Amino acid sequence: MQDEDLANVMRALGHPVRLSILRILAEKQASACCCTDVTQCLPLAQSTVSQHIKVLLDAGLVEREARGTRNCYTLREDRLRDLGAATSGLFSGLVSEITSAPVRIAEPA
Amino acid sequence: MQDEDLANVMRALGHPVRLSILRILAEKQASACCCTDVTQCLPLAQSTVSQHIKVLLDAGLVEREARGTRNCYTLREDRLRDLGAATSGLFSGLVSEITSAPVRIAEPA
DNA sequence: TTCTTCTATCGCTGTTCAACGATGAACGAG
DNA sequence: CTCGTTCATCGTTGAACAGCGATAGAAGAA
Numbered sequence: 346m347q348d349e350d351l352a353n354v355m356r357a358l359g360h361p362v363r364l365s366i367l368r369i370l371a372e373k374q375a376s377a378c379c380c381t382d383v384t385q386c387l388p389l390a391q392s393t394v395s396q397h398i399k400v401l402l403d404a405g406l407v408e409r410e411a412r413g414t415r416n417c418y419t420l421r422e423d424r425l426r427d428l429g430a431a432t433s434g435l436f437s438g439l440v441s442e443i444t445s446a447p448v449r450i451a452e453p454a
Numbered sequence: 455m456q457d458e459d460l461a462n463v464m465r466a467l468g469h470p471v472r473l474s475i476l477r478i479l480a481e482k483q484a485s486a487c488c489c490t491d492v493t494q495c496l497p498l499a500q501s502t503v504s505q506h507i508k509v510l511l512d513a514g515l516v517e518r519e520a521r522g523t524r525n526c527y528t529l530r531e532d533r534l535r536d537l538g539a540a541t542s543g544l545f546s547g548l549v550s551e552i553t554s555a556p557v558r559i560a561e562p563a
Numbered sequence: 564t565t566c567t568t569c570t571a572t573c574g575c576t577g578t579t580c581a582a583c584g585a586t587g588a589a590c591g592a593g
Numbered sequence: 594c595t596c597g598t599t600c601a602t603c604g605t606t607g608a609a610c611a612g613c614g615a616t617a618g619a620a621g622a623a
Contacts, residue, residue, distance in 0.1 A: 352470040359465025360611090364457045364544075371551040380570060393612050395571060414569055414620045422549055429545035435473075436538035440531055442480040469581090489600060502582050504601060523590045523599055 346431040354428055357404035362387065363397050370407065370420050379415040455540040463537055466513035471496065472506050479516065479529050488524040 357363060369386050370378055384394045398418060401407040405424050410417045455463075466472060478495050479487055493503045507527060510516040514533050519526045 348470050348473045352468055352473055355464050356468025359461050359468045361457045361461040362611095364461055367548055371548045374551065381568090389611095390613055391570075392572080392614075396611080399571080414567095416570070420548060425545050425549055429542055432541045432545075433538055436534050436541075439476055439480045439529060440534055442483065471581095490598090498581095499583055500600070501584075501602080505581075508601080520589095525600070 346427065351431055351435070354404050354406065357400050357406060360397070360400075362389065363401055366394070366397055366401065367406065367420065370418055374419060377412065377417040378419075379412075379417055381415075383418070455536065460540055460544070463513050463515070466509050466515060469506070469509075471498065472510055475503070475506055475510065476515065476529065479527055483528060486521065486526040487528075488521075488526055490524075492527070 358367075365387065366383055369383055373382065380391065380395055380398065383398070384391045387394060398407065402409060406421055406428075408419050408421050410419065474496065475492055478492055482491065489500065489504055489507065492507070493500045496503060507516065511518060515530055515537075517528050517530050519528065
């Protein structure tokens with residue numbers, strides 16, 4: 346993942362409401378969560394929530410599936426894994442260059 | 455790490471120039487990197503670079519050490535580790551709630 | 564058909580960000 | 594002391610963001 350993309354995703358995650366939305370989607374993953382469902386969990390207007398979801402969509406963290414009159418949103422598990430790998434790679438890369446030691450990857454709790 | 459703090463740090467990382475600065479600091483860690491050193495690696499004005507460094511300082515990702523007439527910046531290794539743990543916890547938390555049953559992960563405070 | 568629900572998008576406002584040049588403070592060298 | 598260097602900060606500009614209400618389109622219900 347390039348720095349440019351990584352920065353984009355980080356920025357998408359750089360808002361507490363969007364982190365909340367991700368958690369809400371994760372919780373309700375079974376029950377096909379739509380925009381109004383998310384809105385009811387948050388003290389924000391529907392249009393605002395829709396905007397935040399769009400940011401997550403554009404960042405590729407969330408997927409939309411039209412289901413009748415409503416849109417169901419789901420987390421993109423593959424992208425979350427990629428992102429986890431990219432960030433841990435970033436951090437361990439930075440840290441390993443500090444200690445000037447050969448690359449340490451695994452870190453048991 | 456709270457969502458609020460996590461979002462703050464993410465936002466600090468949500469700019470490609472700031473990712474570059476972190477990498478530059480990691481590279482030159484041995485040779486006590488100051489603001490002009492960083493500026494020379496980037497196509498930006500000194501004031502702009504200083505601003506970006508300030509963002510990283512405020513996010514706690516970087517440390518300042520006055521050394522005569524210049525300021526040396528170093529990565530905060532402890533915070534990077536914390537952040538790595540927090541993000542991997544976030545992602546694995548989201549993913550695990552998708553794939554499996556409600557495994558509630560307590561926050562390590 | 565008409566009505567209702569859901570939702571993305573538009574328009575707007577106020578705030579924050581990104582980038583720059585200029586400036587002044589701090590400090591070492593001379 | 595005076596000069597040069599370093600750097601944070603100020604002031605400004607234009608762009609992007611965050612939030613809201615209003616609205617229109619799509620689709621199911623009546």
